[in-house]
Amino acid sequence: MTGRPPPYPPPPRPAEVVPRLVAAGIPSRIGKGDTSLWPNAARPGWVGAARAARPLVGEIEGLRDQLRLAGQVRVVLAAAGGVGVAAEALCAADPRLVVLDSTDPVQVADALAGELAATVLVVSAPPGEDTTGVELVRDAVHRAFRAEGLDPDAQTVVVTPPGGPLQQEAGGAVVVLGPADVDGPWAALTAFALVPAGLAGADVGAVLADAAAAAPGFAADSDDNPALELGALLAGAPVVALADDGTPALAEWAGQLVAGGLGKDGHGPLVVPVEGPDAPEWAGGAALALSIGDVPGAAGGTAGSPATQILLWQHAVAVAAHLLGVDPTDRPDAAAARPASGGEQPAFVEGGIEVHAGPWLPAGTDTVAGALRALVGSVGTHLTVHAYLDRVDDASAAVLRPELARRTGLPTVFGWAPRWLPGSGQRDKGGPVGALVCQLTGAADDTDADPGADPGTGTDPLAEHQIAQARGDAVALATRGTIVLRLHFTDRVAGLVTLARAVQQL
Incomplete structure (x- = not known):
């Protein structure tokens, strides 16, 4: 189709x-939280987060x-701001932790299909x-609890900064306060991720002990400090291919950290999570290929425990941000409303997919x-x-990534x-300008409808919010001149089949 990007x-x-x-x-200045290393006002709370969490x-x-x-041995986590994936990393994919950081109605319905009497809901959002999405998921789970004759307050734990909206709406639920000076992936070693991970079975004491043991090495003014080599590589790489x-x-958490920490106003590396060394980007256009467990500078090439790796990547991104002259923790307030995005008509429909596009789509186009x-x-x-979409039921969508690249x-x-x-x-999402964006959204069938759906109209607040997010993000991207194609699956199974066939025709 198109030529590879320039070398x-x-x-x-x-x-x-x-x-x-x-x-x-x-x-050592990073280890002391010296904010003069970066422009603007950094949020340096991540530096001492593990110590403060003891x-x-x-x-x-x-x-x-x-x-x-x-x-109650099963944890359903309603999360925002990267703490869901951080909790997953600390739990090493423990099946007792179910993360809902989306209002996808299929994914929520799957979570509610588990044993509710054995479930504790953790609601967690950094400052x-x-x-909004977290509250919608919380309300859906609470309705499911009540439908089973369970007391939501007795089965809910809220993790929030002091005075946040979640604390004000906690009712009789247990409340654990997290720090107010960290956010996003930088909150990985704070209450926002530690509480759900710990309730699901992670040894929080061991996690924090590992972090405490590793911290001095990353704050050392030494040529052997592994965060320095990794940070220098990240600062100079326009593309980072990251294998899990x-x-x-x-790996997903690290990708979020690098992209959000270094990607400011269209600058910073393009982070490409890949399947491994066989991925096209590994030996193709990528300037830097990394495996999350085998990074430059680490002892023997191995980065160590999850807590050690989290600290390594945080210090490395802080180093890279200093070299690039950007603030790694500065980002727009995610609580700000997305741009308005009214209803829209599809350009055409094919094989269970409604195709939505702007005027850039050539007239007469009628296939995916x-x-x-x-x-x-x-x-x-x-x-x-x-x-x-649903990361579990619709996982086959991710399989298309390497084929699209090839x-x-x-x-x-x-x-x-x-x-x-x-x-x-986008300013807080990372990567250079020049993206061509394809959004995938999906409808829910009647069996996935939220118990809070309007019985008269069938309106599902979870599904409505998810589509509104996609539309709002598309408007924000288009405003910056980005071309966006949205493929909406009116039937998820049929839509994924149609999309796979379309990719094979490229």
Whole structure:
């Protein structure tokens, strides 16, 4: 289809950068939370987060014992701001943790199909996050609790900054306060992720002990500090291909951190989560190929426990942000409303897919394959797929990523939305400008309807919110000049089949 993007210059060699960082005392200044290293007003709370969280260990263990005595051994997490994927990383994919960081009605219905009497709902959102979706999920779970004759307050734990809206609406639920000076992926070692992870079985004491043991090494003014080499590489790489190495949640979290921490106003690297060394981007247009468990500078190449890896990537991104002259924790308030996006009519319908596009779509286009050709044939540097779908039931959508990369010749980024909107060029999402964005949304059938749906109109607040998010994001992208194609699956199974066939025709 299109040619590969122009070759990128090699990033600066860490050997040329690390000695300068050491001489300037950058690692130790980061370890002290010195905000003068970055422009604007950084939120340095992440630096001492693990140390400040130590008092939580007893509280979490006591609460977990109390809940287990009541038979509540399954955790459903309604989350925002990257803490859901952080909790998954700390739990190492423990099936007792079910993360709902989307209002996808299919995904919510799947979570509610579990044993509700054995379920505790954890509601967690760091400061500055839009809690609308979290509140909708909370309300849906509470309705399901009541329908089973269960008391929602007895089965809910709220993690919130002091005075936040979730605290004000907590009622009789247990409330755990998190810090007010961290947000997004930087909150991985705070109450926002530690509470749900700990209630699901993670050893929070061991997590924080690992972090405490690793922290001095990352704050050391030494050429052997692994955060310096990784940070120097990230600062110089226009594209980062990141393989999960068997730990997908940790890799996704790291991708969010790099993209959001370094991607400011269309700058920073394009982070491309890939399947492994066989991915097209690994040896193709990517300037830097990394495996999450095998990073430069770490002892023996291995980054260690999840807590150690989290701290390594946080310090490395802070180093890279200093080199790039950006603030790694500065971002727009996510609680701000998305742009208005009224109803829209599809350009055409094919095989269970409604195709929505702007005036860029050539007249007469009437197939999904034709719409995809028009999208990737537009002027752009990379292709981004944002899937507002169920990460479990609709997982086959992600399988299309490497095939799209091979057939288009473009670095191709895939993200489950709104959990992560990678490669869009937005100020807080990371990646350069020039994205070509394909949104995937899906309808829910009657069996997935939220118990709070309007019986007269069938309106489902979860589904409505999800579509509104996608439309609002599309408007925000289009306002920046980004070309957006939205493929809405009126039938998810049929739509995914149609999309797979269309990709094969590129």
